[in-house]
Amino acid sequence: AAGVIQSPRHLIKEKRETATLKCYPIPRHDTVYWYQQGPGQDPQFLISFYEKMQSDKGSIPDRFSAQQFSDYHSELNMSSLELGDSALYFCASSLGGPYISSGANVLTFGAGSRLTVL
Amino acid sequence: QQQVKQSPQSLIVQKGGISIINCAYENTAFDYFPWYQQFPGKGPALLIAIRPDVSEKKEGRFTISFNKSAKQFSLHIMDSQPGDSATYFCAAMRGNQFYFGTGTSLTVIP
Numbered sequence: 001a002a003g004v005i006q007s008p009r010h011l012i013k014e015k016r017e018t019a020t021l022k023c024y025p026i027p028r029h030d031t032v033y034w035y036q037q038g039p040g041q042d043p044q045f046l047i048s049f050y051e052k053m054q055s056d057k058g059s060i061p062d063r064f065s066a067q068q069f070s071d072y073h074s075e076l077n078m079s080s081l082e083l084g085d086s087a088l089y090f091c092a093s094s095l096g097g098p099y100i101s102s103g104a105n106v107l108t109f110g111a112g113s114r115l116t117v118l
Numbered sequence: 119q120q121q122v123k124q125s126p127q128s129l130i131v132q133k134g135g136i137s138i139i140n141c142a143y144e145n146t147a148f149d150y151f152p153w154y155q156q157f158p159g160k161g162p163a164l165l166i167a168i169r170p171d172v173s174e175k176k177e178g179r180f181t182i183s184f185n186k187s188a189k190q191f192s193l194h195i196m197d198s199q200p201g202d203s204a205t206y207f208c209a210a211m212r213g214n215q216f217y218f219g220t221g222t223s224l225t226v227i228p
Contacts, residue, residue: 096214
C-alpha cells in the first residue's frame with residue numbers, strides 16, 4: 001500500500017539558508033499535517049491543510065511557511081535557518097478533514113526528513 | 119499546555135513481562151484515542167486505537183484499557199519482546215485536531 005512520501009530524507013544547511021521539504025500524502029487523503037520533532041521530544045504540531053486550505057496552525061515560526069497544492073502534496077518552506085531548527089520533520093496525512101469522525105482522521109506518518117543546520 | 123499527559127517517561131521491562139503505559143486527558147470533547155509506536159529515526163506508526171465508548175480493545179499482544187469517567191487510558195503490552203523496544207506515544211483526537219502525549223521510551227531486556 002502506498003504510504004506518505006517525504007523528501008528529501010536528509011538535508012544539511014548552513015545558518016541563514018533556506019530549505020524546502022516536500023510531502024506526498026497517501027492517495028485520496030485530503031489533509032496534510034507537518035510536525036517537528038527534536039531529539040528525545042514528542043512531535044510538535046506545526047501546521048495542517050485540508051483541501052488545499054490551511055486548517056490549523058500550531059507552533060510554526062514566522063520564518064516557516066507551507067502550502068498544499070492542487071495534487072494535495074505539501075511543501076514546508078523554512079527560511080533564515082537557525083541551529084535550533086535542526087530536527088526531524090514529519091508529514092502525516094489523513095482523510096476527511098474537520099467534519100468526519102475521528103476514526104477516519106487517524107494520521108499516517110511519513111518516514112520524516114532530517115534537517116541539520118550547521 | 120499539554121493536552122495529553124503520559125507516564126512513565128521511560129520503562130524497562132524484562133522479556134516476557136507486561137509493559138504498561140498510562141495517559142490522561144482533560145478535554146471531554148476528544149473522541150478517538152490512538153497509540154503510535156516510533157523506532158529511532160522513523161515516523162510514528164499507528165499501533166492500536168480506541169473510541170471512548172469502548173472500555174477495552176485488544177489486538178494481539180497489545181491492549182488499550184479506557185476509563186472514560188477518570189479520563190484515563192493505558193496501553194498494555196503482554197509478553198513484551200526486545201523488538202517492542204521503541205518510543206510509544208498516546209494521542210487524543212477531536213475532528214482533525216490531534217494531540218500527542220509526551221512519549222514513553224520502552225526498553226525490553228532479553
